[in-house]
Amino acid sequence: MYRINPFIRIYEHEKVKALFNTLNLKTLYISQEMYEKILREPDKQLLEEKFVVNPNFNALDYFNECYPRQNDNSISVAYFLLTSICNFKCKYCFVESRIEKHDNALMSKETAEKGIQLLKRNVNQDNQTTIIFYGGEPFLNFEVMKYVVNRTLQLKMNVKFNVVTNGSIINQEIIDFIKENRMEVGISLDGTEKTNDQMRIDNNNKGTYKKIVSTISELHKNGINHGISCTISTHNLGKLDEIIPILEQFNIRGMGYNLPAENGNIVISEDEKQAMVKNLLEAEDIIFEKRIFEDRVINRRLKSFVEKKKWIKDCAGYGHQIAITPKGQVGICHGLWPDEINQKENTYYEFDVNYDGKITDHPIWQEWFNRTPFNMPQCWNCEAISLCGGGCAKNSFLRTGNIWNIDEDICILMKKVVPWIIWKYFDVKVKSEFNF
Numbered sequence: 254m255y256r257i258n259p260f261i262r263i264y265e266h267e268k269v270k271a272l273f274n275t276l277n278l279k280t281l282y283i284s285q286e287m288y289e290k291i292l293r294e295p296d297k298q299l300l301e302e303k304f305v306v307n308p309n310f311n312a313l314d315y316f317n318e319c320y321p322r323q324n325d326n327s328i329s330v331a332y333f334l335l336t337s338i339c340n341f342k343c344k345y346c347f348v349e350s351r352i353e354k355h356d357n358a359l360m361s362k363e364t365a366e367k368g369i370q371l372l373k374r375n376v377n378q379d380n381q382t383t384i385i386f387y388g389g390e391p392f393l394n395f396e397v398m399k400y401v402v403n404r405t406l407q408l409k410m411n412v413k414f415n416v417v418t419n420g421s422i423i424n425q426e427i428i429d430f431i432k433e434n435r436m437e438v439g440i441s442l443d444g445t446e447k448t449n450d451q452m453r454i455d456n457n458n459k460g461t462y463k464k465i466v467s468t469i470s471e472l473h474k475n476g477i478n479h480g481i482s483c484t485i486s487t488h489n490l491g492k493l494d495e496i497i498p499i500l501e502q503f504n505i506r507g508m509g510y511n512l513p514a515e516n517g518n519i520v521i522s523e524d525e526k527q528a529m530v531k532n533l534l535e536a537e538d539i540i541f542e543k544r545i546f547e548d549r550v551i552n553r554r555l556k557s558f559v560e561k562k563k564w565i566k567d568c569a570g571y572g573h574q575i576a577i578t579p580k581g582q583v584g585i586c587h588g589l590w591p592d593e594i595n596q597k598e599n600t601y602y603e604f605d606v607n608y609d610g611k612i613t614d615h616p617i618w619q620e621w622f623n624r625t626p627f628n629m630p631q632c633w634n635c636e637a638i639s640l641c642g643g644g645c646a647k648n649s650f651l652r653t654g655n656i657w658n659i660d661e662d663i664c665i666l667m668k669k670v671v672p673w674i675i676w677k678y679f680d681v682k683v684k685s686e687f688n689f
């Protein structure tokens with residue numbers, strides 16, 4: 254007797270069934286009658302594509318057949334943490350507890366130069382590397398940012414630049430510099446003035462909304478496209494759509510929702526997380542309609558689903574990234590920049606910019622390289638195994654002491670995102686094309 258492949262998940266919506274193969278993302282949309290028929294007399298294609306299998310089907314062999322092989326282990330992202338100083342003190346910020354924060358550390362040109370040389374020794378020039386300027390507020394060390402950009406271009410490195418800023422510092426020199434170097438810019442904003450200013454406050458305890466929006470307006474006037482990063486936390490739960498009119502006002506086509514950062518000040522309950530996921534997907538519906546790309550949660554996975562290419566790593570930190578602190582320590586994840594809370598534990602910052610080994614051969618990079626749901630037995634039977642990417646290893650590490658444990662935030666979210674994607678694709682593409 255035939256049976257449904259155990260790696261197929263069946264979803265139902267308005268009398269349509271979606272048979273979703275969790276290991277290769279192929280999806281079959283059929284009616285109830287058709288579903289009953291395929292078990293009795295499956296056609297050749299259904300058998301070949303293993304939606305339906307015969308009694309001899311070996312699940313382990315099939316899993317191995319679908320297991321994604323990774324060939325490329327090169328470094329593709331480098332965070333230059335230009336300073337620990339920030340002129341904001343957002344309540345959820347995870348940089349607030351950094352050890353270097355209390356020294357007001359600024360990266361020197363000498364450290365930056367060593368960081369560039371370290372990067373140069375470790376990248377594959379055939380692939381483009383993204384240099385991300387991060388902090389603290391990276392524009393507080395604009396001199397060194399300029400140094401890194403000019404020096405890497407002088408060395409003819411194959412790089413592009415990205416800056417993550419709070420949007421508080423802007424002038425004509427910065428605008429010209431961003432334009433000239435085609436820098437990608439991500440500005441943080443969490444909603445309307447009332448919402449944003451509950452969490453994002455400056456060092457004088459004043460709200461930051463007006464300043465951020467005036468910077469966005471300046472960039473807009475100067476023709477600079479940029480993205481918005483909206484961090485979800487207790488202040489904007491239930492109001493995630495508030496950001497949309499602001500995106501529309503300035504014709505911003507790219508944004509990302511950051512999942513909650515918990516730093517001791519902010520604790521989000523289980524119920525709040527469930528409500529957050531619901532609200533997030535409602536906001537995603539509106540964003541999708543308006544043709545705005547929300548990449549952090551949806552777009553990257555929707556693209557993978559459509560192209561049938563597994564999304565196995567949700568972050569470059571899984572073996573492809575370095576982060577350099579202002580004082581020249583080197584680690585794998587900017588979020589694990591050694592801090593007071595974790596200073597006695599492994600911080601994953603084991604060497605500095607003088608390191609002369611091959612970074613990707615280092616045991617930390619080797620370990621993180623393999624952290625995909627396909628190597629985590631807890632995930633093998635999950636519907637999201639090929640779309641989840643494993644979430645954030647930093648979250649797993651800080652909460653449980655082990656990067657190999659599940660990141661619960663992404664886990665709660667992905668269980669809802671998978672059916673959202675399956676039915677969004679059905680509504681937009683399949684329904685009319687196949688006359689459902």
Ligand code: SF4
Binds near residue numbers: 568645
């Ligand atoms: S592990 Fe988490 S914080 Fe670190 S780079 Fe990846 S997503 Fe970011």
Ligand code: SF4
Binds near residue numbers: 631635638639641665
């Ligand atoms: S982390 Fe959770 S959602 Fe992601 S693959 Fe594993 S079990 Fe599934």
